[in-house]
Every structure is written in C-alpha cells, then in structure tokens.
Amino acid sequence: MLRQAGASKLRERIIALVIAGAIGVFCHRILTERSDVVLVCLLLFGACVLWLCGSEKFAPGIRRGYERNSVFVHLWSSIMVVAVALSLRADPFALHLLSTALIFAAVSAALNLQFGFCGVLNFSAAGFFGLGAYTAALLSPLGLDGTIVLLAAGVVAGMTGFLLALPIVRTRGHYAAVITIAFGIMFRNLLEVTDAVGGPQGLKVDGLSFFGYRLNENLGIYSCSFFFNYVLVSLALLAAFVFVMRRIDGSFVGIGFDSIRLDETTAACFGLDIWRWKLSAFTMGNAMLAIVGALYGSMLGYVAPSNFSFSDSLIFVSIIILGGIGSVWGGVIAAVIVVLLSEKLQPIQEYRFLIFSTLVVLVLLFRPQGLMRRPLREFSQET
Amino acid sequence: MPIDLLGQYLLNTVMLGLIYALVAVGFTLFFGVMNIIQFSHGDIVMMGAFMCLYLVGAVASADIMPAPAQLIVSFVFAAALLGFVGIAIGRFLVLPMKDAPPLNVLLITLMLGTIIRECVRLFVPGGSNPIRFPPLLSTESYSLGKFTLRLDSALMLIIGAAVLIGTRTLIKRTKLGLAIQAVGQDEETARILGIDDRGVVLATFAIGAGLAAVAGVFSGLYYNQINFDMGLLLGVIGFSSAIVGGLGALGGAVLGGLLFASLQTFGTLALPIGGEYKDIFAFTVVIAIMTWRPTGLLGEKYKERV
Numbered sequence: 001m002l003r004q005a006g007a008s009k010l011r012e013r014i015i016a017l018v019i020a021g022a023i024g025v026f027c028h029r030i031l032t033e034r035s036d037v038v039l040v041c042l043l044l045f046g047a048c049v050l051w052l053c054g055s056e057k058f059a060p061g062i063r064r065g066y067e068r069n070s071v072f073v074h075l076w077s078s079i080m081v082v083a084v085a086l087s088l089r090a091d092p093f094a095l096h097l098l099s100t101a102l103i104f105a106a107v108s109a110a111l112n113l114q115f116g117f118c119g120v121l122n123f124s125a126a127g128f129f130g131l132g133a134y135t136a137a138l139l140s141p142l143g144l145d146g147t148i149v150l151l152a153a154g155v156v157a158g159m160t161g162f163l164l165a166l167p168i169v170r171t172r173g174h175y176a177a178v179i180t181i182a183f184g185i186m187f188r189n190l191l192e193v194t195d196a197v198g199g200p201q202g203l204k205v206d207g208l209s210f211f212g213y214r215l216n217e218n219l220g221i222y223s224c225s226f227f228f229n230y231v232l233v234s235l236a237l238l239a240a241f242v243f244v245m246r247r248i249d250g251s252f253v254g255i256g257f258d259s260i261r262l263d264e265t266t267a268a269c270f271g272l273d274i275w276r277w278k279l280s281a282f283t284m285g286n287a288m289l290a291i292v293g294a295l296y297g298s299m300l301g302y303v304a305p306s307n308f309s310f311s312d313s314l315i316f317v318s319i320i321i322l323g324g325i326g327s328v329w330g331g332v333i334a335a336v337i338v339v340l341l342s343e344k345l346q347p348i349q350e351y352r353f354l355i356f357s358t359l360v361v362l363v364l365l366f367r368p369q370g371l372m373r374r375p376l377r378e379f380s381q382e383t
Numbered sequence: 384m385p386i387d388l389l390g391q392y393l394l395n396t397v398m399l400g401l402i403y404a405l406v407a408v409g410f411t412l413f414f415g416v417m418n419i420i421q422f423s424h425g426d427i428v429m430m431g432a433f434m435c436l437y438l439v440g441a442v443a444s445a446d447i448m449p450a451p452a453q454l455i456v457s458f459v460f461a462a463a464l465l466g467f468v469g470i471a472i473g474r475f476l477v478l479p480m481k482d483a484p485p486l487n488v489l490l491i492t493l494m495l496g497t498i499i500r501e502c503v504r505l506f507v508p509g510g511s512n513p514i515r516f517p518p519l520l521s522t523e524s525y526s527l528g529k530f531t532l533r534l535d536s537a538l539m540l541i542i543g544a545a546v547l548i549g550t551r552t553l554i555k556r557t558k559l560g561l562a563i564q565a566v567g568q569d570e571e572t573a574r575i576l577g578i579d580d581r582g583v584v585l586a587t588f589a590i591g592a593g594l595a596a597v598a599g600v601f602s603g604l605y606y607n608q609i610n611f612d613m614g615l616l617l618g619v620i621g622f623s624s625a626i627v628g629g630l631g632a633l634g635g636a637v638l639g640g641l642l643f644a645s646l647q648t649f650g651t652l653a654l655p656i657g658g659e660y661k662d663i664f665a666f667t668v669v670i671a672i673m674t675w676r677p678t679g680l681l682g683e684k685y686k687e688r689v
Contacts (some may be wrong), residue, residue: 171673
C-alpha cells in the first residue's frame with residue numbers, strides 16, 4: 001500500500017517536472033519570438049491549454065496533484081524561472097518583461113489577499129504600488145540598503161492604507177469602492193500638482209543595492225544584463241508572497257477572512273472582530289503592493305504619475321478576475337499573460353485597456369470563476 | 384469680499400452643483416431600484432456630451448429648421464439615444480447578473496465604463512485630446528459690477544432645476560414612479576401585484592441615462608470643452624455626492640452635489656496652497672463625512688436584521 005502511494009507520488013513528480021519544463025520552454029519561446037503572427041498563435045495555444053486545465057474535468061486532478069507535491073512544485077517552478085532567465089541573459093528586453101511579469105504576479109497576490117480572501121475592495125492598487133515606487137525614489141539619494149528601502153515603502157503604504165481604511169471599515173460594500181477610487185484618482189492628481197515630487201515629470205530612482213551588491217550592475221556572470229538581478233529579486237518577493245498567502249489560507253486567519261467575505265453579519269455573530277480583520281487584510285495587502293512597487297520603480301529607473309493611473313488599477317483588478325478571484329496561482333498566471341500580451345504585442349499596446357476590460361466583462365458574464373476556480377475548503381479527513 | 388464677487392462665486396457653485404446633482408440622481412435611482420451601483424454612469428455622461436455635440440453638427444448641416452429648434456431636437460434626440468444605451472446596459476449586463484454576487488455588477492459596470500472611455504479615446508476622431516464644445520445657447524450676458532450672468536447659465540439653471548423637479552414628480556407622483564419604488568422595496572411582492580419588474584428596472588435605467596445626457600451637455604457648456612475621461616471624475620464626484628447626501632434619497636443627491644461644489648469653491652478660495660488642490664480637499668472632506676455618517680446626511684439609518 002505504502003509502496004503504491006510512493007510510486008504514484010514519484011509518477012506525479014515526474015509529470016510535474018515535465019510540465020514545468022514544457023512551460024519553461026514555452027515561456028522562453030514567447031519571450032524571444034519576434035514575429036507577431038507566431039506570437040498570437042502561441043498565445044492562443046497557451047490560452048486553450050489553460051482553459052482546458054481550468055475546466056471542471058481536469059482542474060480537480062491537477063489541484064490534488066499540486067497539493068500533494070506543493071513544495072516540489074514551488075521549488076521547480078522557481079528553478080524554471082531562473083533557468084529561463086539565465087538562457088535569456090543577453091536579452092535585456094526579455095528579462096525586463098519577465099521581471100515585470102513576476103512583479104505583476106506579486107501584485108496580484110497582494111490584491112488577492114484583500115479582494116479574494118477578505119473581500120475588501122481596493123480600486124487604488126496602482127496608487128499604493130506607486131506610493132512604494134515614490135518612496136523608493138525619495139529615499140534613493142540617501143543610499144540606503146535595499147531591504148530598508150523596501151521595508152520603508154511597505155510601512156509608508158501600510159500607514160496610508162490604515163488611514164484610508166478607517167472610512168472603509170465603517171462603511172460597507174460599494175462605499176469602499178468609491179473611497180478607494182477617489183483615493184486612486186486623487187493620488188495621481190496630488191503627484192501631478194506637487195512640485196516636491198517632480199510634478200508630471202516624476203523623479204529619477206537609483207537602482208537598489210542589497211548588502212553591497214548593486215542591482216544595476218552585472219554580478220559577474222558573463223554577458224549578463226543587469227535585469228537578471230531584478231528577475232531574481234522579484235522572483236524572491238513573489239515566492240515570499242505566495243508562501244505567506246498559502247500560510248494564511250491554510251490557517252485560522254484564512255478561515256476568518258473567508259467567513260467575513262461570505263457573510264459579515266454571521267462572522268460578527270461568531271465573535272470575529274470585523275474591523276480588525278478587514279484592517280489587517282487591507283494594511284497587509286497595501287504594504288505588499290508598495291514593496292513590489294518600490295522594486296518596480298527602481299527597475300524602471302524613474303517614476304511618473306502617469307504610470308500609476310486609475311486605469312492601471314483596473315488592469316490589476318482585471319488580472320485577479322481573469323485568474324479567478326481568490327486563486328493565488330490563477331492570479332500569477334493571469335499576470336504573466338496580461339504582461340506578455342500588452343508588452344510583447346506592440347500593435348495592441350494602444351488598445352490594451354479596451355481589450356482587457358472587454359475580456360473581463362466576458363469572463364464575468366460567461367465564466368465568473370475565472371481561469372482557475374478557488375477551491376472550496378475541504379474539511380473531511382482523507383481516508 | 385465684495386458682494387458682487389461673492390455672488391459670482393455663488394452662481395458658479397450652484398451651476399457646478401447642479402451638474403453634480405444630475406449625475407448623483409442617476410446613481411441614486413439605480414441604487415434605489417435594484418440596490419446596485421452602476422459605475423459606468425460617469426462615462427454615460429461623457430457619451431451624452433459627445434453624442435449631443437455630433438448630433439448638433441449633423442442637424443445643423445441638414446439645415447431644415449430654425450436654430451433653436453435644431454438645438455432642442457438634437458438635445459432630446461441625444462437624451463433618447465442615451466436612454467436606449469441605458470436600457471441595453473440594464474438588459475444585457477445588469478439583469479443577467481441579478482443572482483451573481485453584487486460585486487460582479489460593480490466590476491462589470493466599472494469595466495464597461497473603461498470600454499466606453501477607451502472607445503471614445505481610440506475611435507472618435509481627435510478623441511484623445513480635449514474637444515471644444517461650442518456655446519450652443521446664447522452667450523449674451525448681463526453685468527452688475529463683477530457679477531456677470533450669462534444667458535446660457537440662467538437657461539441651464541432653469542432647465543436643470545426643471546429636470547430635477549420633473550424627476551422627483553415622476554418618482555413620487557406617477558404610476559411608473561410608484562412601480563419603481565415598489566420594486567425597490569420588495570421585488571417579489573411587486574411582481575405578485577402585477578408589476579413588470581424587469582420593465583421597471585429598464586425604465587429606471589433609461590431615465591438615469593437620460594439625466595446623464597443632460598448632465599453631460601451642461602458640463603460641456605459650462606467648461607466649453609469635453610474630454611474622453613471627463614466621465615471618470617464626474618462619475619466619482621456624482622457617486623460621492625449621492626453617498627454623502629444619502630443613497631436612495633433624491634433630495635440627498637441634490638444636497639450632496641451642492642455640498643461637493645461648495646467644497647471645491649471653498650478649496651479654491653480659502654486654501655493657502657492654491658486651487659490645484661481643490662479636488663483633493665473636497666474629496667478628503669467628503670470621505671471624512673462618510674466616515675462620520677456612513678449612511679449619508681439624509682439617508683435612513685440602517686439597522687441590519689438577521
């Protein structure tokens with residue numbers, strides 16, 4: 001019996017390895033492809049495969065396999081990303097894309113914590129993201145260590161989010177939406193009219209340095225673009241976020257979030273302090289958004305108000321709806337798709353807001369669970 | 384401050400407040416009948432302004448009637464067209480989502496707003512830049528010291544007030560209005576009493592969109608220009624006004640609109656840091672009021688029964 005279980009586990013791991021390799025090759029191909037037509041075909045193919053994987057027929061099996069080998073899958077997907085990045089080391093544009101995709105994936109994880117887990121609406125994700133980037137920009141003349149800059153960005157956004165959360169937790173549902181939208185629009189407005197932060201032109205950001213290693217310099221690997229360093233750091237952040245999210249989801253905190261999202265009144269009747277839970281989800285999510293925002297700003301080398309508009313917040317929201325609200329991996333995959341689609345396919349770049357909002361409307365009408373449905377909690381003992 | 388200048392500021396505030404109130408009433412109507420937030424409302428306002436602009440051009444080039452008639456025809460036609468847009472939104476996007484979580488309606492209308500905005504930006508010629516909105520009404524003005532009353536402002540004030548009072552009468556006095564209230568209070572009972580609830584919801588959407596057309600044209604006339612993303616800010620301002628006044632109360636929407644406009648004027652005049660921060664100031668105060676009175680100034684206090 002035991003031996004049989006061991007054999008099936010080995011088989012699952014081999015399958016997972018093959019899949020990870022295939023995805024790696026696929027991503028490598030997409031990142032290096034120059035012809036738009038081939039790119040569209042590749043993306044369509046990928047979308048079909050994903051659609052099938054997310055369907056009711058295959059999803060439960062995939063999910064079971066993933067849950068049984070989660071550590072293995074996480075490890076190998078990280079190694080795969082590093083391998084892809086290494087093979088692209090001389091191509092700064094591809095590395096930049098990869099890093100952006102990882103950063104957006106981390107954003108979707110942070111947003112899922114607020115939106116998907118606790119049900120706190122946040123339509124100013126780009127605002128908090130930008131707050132982090134601006135913090136990094138303002139701190140960059142001081143030459144602080146990268147960890148301090150990232151932490152400072154998180155603290156600033158967490159505190160701002162805390163202030164904003166006071167009205168949000170007092171009001172309900174849709175009111176929170178309008179408060180965050182107002183914040184998002186006003187944030188950009190404030191940046192544009194305040195000369196101390198550069199006005200519409202924005203500010204220059206120096207590259208971060210971690211423990212003496214400067215991210216904007218080649219670390220010594222032959223002909224390696226410095227964007228490789230950003231890929232590594234954003235991968236580390238994403239991995240940390242996914243880890244935190246999975247821990248939260250698997251603990252009493254996640255169950256508390258779920259019950260508040262599903263029915264606030266009932267949750268309050270069972271003794272949950274709604275105010276405290278919502279506040280922690282909102283603050284934590286915003287801190288996470290700002291941390292990746294700081295990294296993003298330092299990767300771009302400059303920050304400007306136009307990078308953090310309300311439309312960008314909507315793109316972030318689209319990512320988690322497309323991926324499936326509350327599904328961490330769905331969000332990660334959707335983020336990669338959205339970044340690749342809008343950055344790699346130059347002809348559609350102008351139309352990206354239109355395309356993604358149309359996609360979201362269609363998804364909400366015809367497949368509200370998104371790419372990957374978030375699994376229901378399973379409390380029965382496996383026998 | 385001299386009295387004539389004060390009068391001028393007061394007039395401008397009332398004008399702005401009127402535009403915000405027209406938008407806010409739409410939000411309140413949708414919320415009242417279906418308990419939903421129609422987030423694309425601001426962009427419908429923008430669409431109304433663009434539609435009227437092009438209709439005026441088309442009707443004028445056809446040249447078959449005198450100028451005032453042209454104006455009235457294109458105005459009414461724009462409002463009617465937008466009413467149909469409203470019905471389409473209700474029929475295809477909102478009614479099918481009736482059983483879905485309320486969040487989905489919010490998201491779908493938010494995304495619809497983006498679609499409308501982007502379509503205007505990308506596909507209307509010159510749509511990505513501000514477009515001049517011609518002074519359609521007479522711009523004759525009467526001055527008294529520094530106080531200037533333009534004829535078109537006066538006309539807009541009268542028409543706007545008439546539209547608001549008309550909407551109120553429609554809701555409070557007519558059979559359709561009673562049906563709207565009935566569906567808003569209890570949909571199932573309303574249906575049992577023989578009210579066509581879907582029809583009533585669609586009618587509400589048409590009315591709301593018609594009001595949006597009025598607001599859009601007024602905004603164009605007031606600022607003398609229209610822009611593809613004017614609806615975003617107008618929508619958020621209108622929605623905040625509706626909330627501050629109390630969602631579901633028509634009077635509250637008007638009060639909220641006037642309050643927001645006064646805050647903006649106050650921010651321009653009294654803040655030492657200058658007029659650029661007026662929106663930020665107004666929103667901060669409005670959010671503070673929302674924190675203090677979450678159901679708005681005129682809204683009913685809610686208690687939740689389980």
